[in-house]
Amino acid sequence: MELRGATALVTGTNRGLGHHFAVELLRRGAKVYATARRPELVDVPGAEVLRLDITDQASVDAVAAVADDVDVLVNNAAFTAGGNLVTGDLDAIRLAMDSNYYGTLAVIRAFAPVLARNGGGAILNVLSAAAWTTVDGNTAYAAAKSAQWGLTNGVRVELRGQGTLVTALVPGLIATETMKDFARSAGIVLAEGAMIDPADLARLALDGLEAGDIEILDHLGADAKATLTGPPRAFDLQSVAAG
Numbered sequence: 001m002e003l004r005g006a007t008a009l010v011t012g013t014n015r016g017l018g019h020h021f022a023v024e025l026l027r028r029g030a031k032v033y034a035t036a037r038r039p040e041l042v043d044v045p046g047a048e049v050l051r052l053d054i055t056d057q058a059s060v061d062a063v064a065a066v067a068d069d070v071d072v073l074v075n076n077a078a079f080t081a082g083g084n085l086v087t088g089d090l091d092a093i094r095l096a097m098d099s100n101y102y103g104t105l106a107v108i109r110a111f112a113p114v115l116a117r118n119g120g121g122a123i124l125n126v127l128s129a130a131a132w133t134t135v136d137g138n139t140a141y142a143a144a145k146s147a148q149w150g151l152t153n154g155v156r157v158e159l160r161g162q163g164t165l166v167t168a169l170v171p172g173l174i175a176t177e178t179m180k181d182f183a184r185s186a187g188i189v190l191a192e193g194a195m196i197d198p199a200d201l202a203r204l205a206l207d208g209l210e211a212g213d214i215e216i217l218d219h220l221g222a223d224a225k226a227t228l229t230g231p232p233r234a235f236d237l238q239s240v241a242a243g
């Protein structure tokens with residue numbers, strides 16, 4: 001997928017990885033729609049900023065009608081604080097699933113015809129190594145990411161006929177403020193190099209997209225996938241902290 005001259009839409013660009021995706025896409029010569037629930041928080045010079053709530057079908061439809069020249073879709077926006085499945089708040093658990101699974105699906109369904117009209121293009125879904133393990137303290141998020149992995153594999157099959165590349169980015173720990181705050185609140189001191197810088201991850205992901213990869217993993221993502229050949233295993237932040 002050639003990104004120079006492409007038109008990309010990125011969800012959740014007000015901070016973290018989404019912001020770096022938008023910046024890196026612009027650097028590579030793409031036109032960028034930078035979207036967020038609160039567009040006033042988006043700071044990506046050169047991008048066209050749009051309001052998008054991926055859990056609101058009317059919002060999704062409105063953006064798809066405006067951004068009808070898109071040929072690259074980056075599904076990054078997601079609610080990450082679902083909590084535990086058995087003891088957590090059920091509304092938070094539903095929000096984790098609504099954003100990661102149903103929200104991603106809503107955006108894909110809205111933009112699949114747009115991508116088809118524009119030659120097929122590509123979809124990049126931001127998953128998590130938690131999809132292949134789980135995380136005590138946030139098992140709801142891990143379950144939602146597992147569902148999103150299944151979604152990604154499913155739409156890849158469905159959209160193959162229209163020439164759309166569907167790619168999964170599966171990182172471990174991203175050095176965002178959200179992740180750093182979680183580690184601090186849990187009293188975890190992560191080992192040097194345990195977290196990947198979001199700017200580096202955006203470059204890794206877009207390199208993979210341009211190469212036509214269907215899965216893009218950092219080292220923790222690769223470790224998590226390797227566990228699928230054995231008994232189910234939880235992602236152990238303490239072992240990462242120990243290096």
